[in-house]
Amino acid sequence: MATTSDSPQIARGVRRRVADATPLVAGLTGEISSLSDADLVSAVEEVEALVRQVDALKVRVAGEVDVRSDPLDGDRVGDDRLAIAFGCRNATELLERTTRASVPELRSRVRLDRRTRDRHHLMTGESTTRYPIVAQAFRDGAIGIDIARHLTDELDHASKTHHIDPDEKRTAEREIIGATVAGLTGAESASECDDALPSTFDEYRTLAQVWIEFLTRDGVEPDDDWQARRRGFSLGRARNGLVPVRGDLIPEVAAGIQRLFDAYAGSRTLFAPGTPEPGTDESTPWNGDEKYDDPRTATQRNHDVLGSIVQAAARSADAPSLGGAAPTLVVTTTISDLDGGIVDVDGVDVAAPARLAHRIVCTGAVQKMVFDRNGRIVQIGNRERLFNTHQRRAIATRDGGCIIPGCSIPAGWCEIHHVDEHAHGGETHTDNGVLLCWNHHHNLEGSGWGIRMRDGVPLVKAPGWVDRRQIYRPIRTKRTEREKVRRRTAAAPPPRSITAPLL
Template sequence: MFTLVHPSHVERTRVATAAAMLREVADRVAMVTDEDLVALARGAEALGRHVDALRTRIAGEVDVRSGQELVGPTDDDRLSSRYGCGNAVELLERTTRASVKTLRQRVRLDRHTRTHTTLTGHIQPARFPEVSDAFRAGKLSMDAACYLTDEFTRLRHRGHTSPEETTIAEQEIIRAVTTGIDGAPADDAAEVPADGVLPETFDEFRVIVDTWSTFLARDGIEPDAEYAERFRGLNLGRTRDGLVPVAGNLVPEAAAGLQLLFDAHNGSTTRFRTSPEDAPASAAWTDDEQVHDPRTAPQKRHDVLVSIIQAAAAATDTPSLGGAAPTLQISTAVGDLDGGTAIIDRTQAPVPSSLAHRIACTGAVQKVVFDRNGRIVRLGAPDRLFNAHQRRAIGIRDGGCIIPGCSIPAAWCEVHHVTEYAQSGPTHTDNGVLLCWAHHHRLERSGWQIQMRGGTPYVKAPGWIDPRGIFRAVRNQRTERERVRQRSRHETPPLQLPIPTG
């Protein structure tokens, strides 16, 4: 006697069995050898491409069965409607718990790679048949498939190319991915990839697609420039978890200029000198000492951008607001001055009062204190801010951020009260030093300490950088010239001091 098993039950059983097998493999990963680990990584990725193809096909089928063309008089023919959802993406979101962005990407890719059946029963090929075959065979990643189909679809919609031209380009790109230059078939699940298989990374694949896109554009790059001119923009999102998301599109020259500034101030320099703990205790900090910066590359770019914004706000040729220079306002209640919160104007973002105290001394920020009834009881005092003459003098002395290893110039720095103004610290050049936004922002918790000795800043590094815990003079123009002067007294003939040119 035979038992009839429904096909859908068979498919669900196979998926559950595969999931259980994968869990067993994951539990044993820590026990495999290095060689097996590398091979396992390659094999798991190949398996993941098959899973992505399956998830994409499922999302696409849900999209088909929830399509508008199936809407009847009672809307009961739509799959999403029968499950109480407005569309296919909502149904998928509730059943898979994947993000809306990911689900839309799967649906869009399936629309580009699935065959279509006409009302007469005729099967039409996929919009991108080569991508469809490679993707469903596990030879092309989802990222690569989406990038190619989205880019070529954009070209078609903007009238840059014909379907015949994109078909030829699609065939050439997929051939390069699956067979390589020498024609050897790719086997990503094997321990050693086939010789000549290109590209080996997604970035290399993207370069190939971009090259074909530029070649296929009928009128060269001029339409791209017109498109960029129309759709350039920058948006600030709503504050969430203490951060404001930024989104938008920059024209290439703006992005290149910004990248140059990032590279200029975040580029790693080769260090040949020993670590700070090996330097003489009486020696000043130098530019070639190994000073570890724990910030990530995105964090460094963020901090450089903050310095650029502050420098632009303080520039004399910056347009005014209400007859005054752009001034960031921070408001707080009397009861929140110590350990409470403050509100940053424009974004209405809450910040700790300690942060408000710090940024209020930069000169581009004004602190406003309210009582419980909303009455202004205190306004940021002008005598706590370093004036333009003091800033210039301190800038000449320090040259930039005084923390060793930091390359932020003086024009982008904030002036910090070494002895806090709230602790009766004077607003005087002997009590002010230049710090970039990043080092000023986290000075109290970074481990760096600053002292003023006879109007000269001295810096002590955190214990994990220099365990000796000594203060060393900051290298600047005045101390460097004095060092040269002292050397010249012991030389025969005496050294000639360099004559300043600026």
């Protein structure tokens, strides 16, 4: 293997070729919009081929820096190590300062290089590679960095959690890469491979999963133990007003959450005609049920379902206490920010609009504190002002769930909304409370939906683009529909008696 000391001409050639390539692609992003459809599709393929070569080069460069900086992996010790010579603690710091890439990304590059680079044994003089077929396909640009990372991760994990035959592992590597590059599983000839379509990443992943299942066929218990040790869930540091979540769920927990998401993902909101509020204009005919298209994305709906679950758990009597009391979210603000300002939410470093304090105080798991300009507490919200257990049970029985027509969030996950805001004198009474899911409660002000009470019964008005007449109508529940059926049958004439024919 050539080194920088005995091949200065090679070293200069590598740097020159890299330097010459950079201007060739600089500024191309501004010209992409002028391509025709056919040229654009061709450019996608050609750019991806270029990126694969660059990715392989980035991984190899990062790995070589690691080799020359690691006393356990390379042949340099002390101050002769590359990172030390350039004033850095280790290879990661040197790479971080020279590339400005993130530390996780740099570590991932080094890890992939360790799995795909040639290792020379000083004693035997032999060269070995942990995943030689992946390494060759990656260096040739036949596969991208995503497949190279994923496959080596999967094979490494399988080797740590199961006893795998080395020959079977090498066969799996060869078959997966061969089928992914050729796009045809089980191709018997070179011509057959040449005629095959390239595999998509999902097709590759399916094939890899099948082979991993074959390699780990001795049982799932070791894998199950590994999963149990690695499980976890945590909240990250707030960024741009949002708090990221991270973690790994064991399969049964993930499956349970996914089933809940799936159960409410298809919630289709409809606004159907009902008995309008007295005095409203009925001159415009009603055309039947009108669909209300949910503007939320699938991930946003999942978030809102999770929010409903969290609020329901916090209100539960079975929830563990925190400091001798039920877990309570504390919202603090100043007297000057109480109307139109900002509030702080205990537990996360995020400022929120003051209307949050008025809205979430209805949930039953929130306490509001107000300070004056000098920091003195001037107002402490207390849970007695919230709907108690008996009131909540009564409202849940009356409404059955979120009162927005078509929303399928059940009563147990809903929050109780003060129709006339508590902050503006609204009473905490069953005649002033309605059930709303997390999404409809938190977005009520700007959604176009309107709610009012008539003799203790909720009336709902759809947005103007759904119902241009803007009529408040009672909500539909099994109980109200059953009562309508009873009234109709009571007012209808008795059925005619029919005399059976004589036989």
